[in-house]
Amino acid sequence: MSMEFLPDKPIYQQLIDHIIGDIIRGTLIAGAKLPSVRDYAVSVGVNANTMQRVYKELEQMEITETRRGQGSFVTENTERIQELREEMKEQLVQSFIQNLEALGFTTNEMVNYLQKRGGNDD
């Protein structure tokens, strides 16, 4: 109820992406403590089982680590976070290219265009 979810993807997956997004953006920094499963579940308005799964998968992906009796923390392994940035970049580019191809643009045309307009926003 408190967070909007897209219809075409499992909710736990969207929550994982959301947390990874926060880490890449730097809203969640290396070593930061995550809320407890239940607190986080209440604040975004999802089932605690869903949130439990999110935390478990983040841990398996070595994005977070659980310290006994203290809760979950964002990894302090900055290489892993760098790797996440790269993975996210690749994902974004892949879906970008898919969209381009669907409309018949060539990658070259787009690279040229991006270079030409790029500076404006930087």
Next chain:
Amino acid sequence: MIELQAVSKRYGHKQALDGVILSLPKGKIIGLVGENGSGKTTLLKLISGLLTPDSGVAALDGKVITRRVAATIAYMPDTDLFYSYFTISQLFEFYNSQFEDFQMKKAEEIAEFLNISMDAKIRTLSKGNRGRVKIAVTLGREAEYYLLDEPFSGLDPMVREDIAKGLIRFTDTERQTVLMSTHELKEVEPLLDELIVLKGGQILAHKEIDEIRDRYGMDATSWLVSLFRE
């Protein structure tokens, strides 16, 4: 675990439930949807031991459900609370005297979480606050199963959100199970592990929410619409 084996229930000429086979795993939050008259309330009452099946068996952990067996099941009807002359604290006292598993401390915590004032008389409350009180006394029981009949129905968005959050905060999915009927699937979906669809007194489908999204690439509401169009 709750299991129904070929459960049927009839009211006069109306077949409310027709050979329902169902098993409810522990530790899940399960939604129950279907058109009006599809058998949702009858199903909830049967599982709570308030009704007995005409044929078939409803069992909890292998024991046929009776009112005694159902002592660990907390049922919340969609009707209003009766005791309109009680204050909230008197209502809590009453529940405390009626249900062994009622925990005053937990109920008071829920009341605080939902901003319910303990001294108010029930009859002076708004509809939204009566909805809050109803969920507070229900979740105040440390039950194994919570069966909620339309907990969000007819309430404004603020109250619906409070009730949803109370439900997440004050149930423990490691040992408690929630089955709730609802017409607000779109809003309720993030709370659910599983969805049961009733149609004409029969189970049309019983699926995990993640599976619906994964396999069909749509949310539960769109999937439900496509199911009824088939």
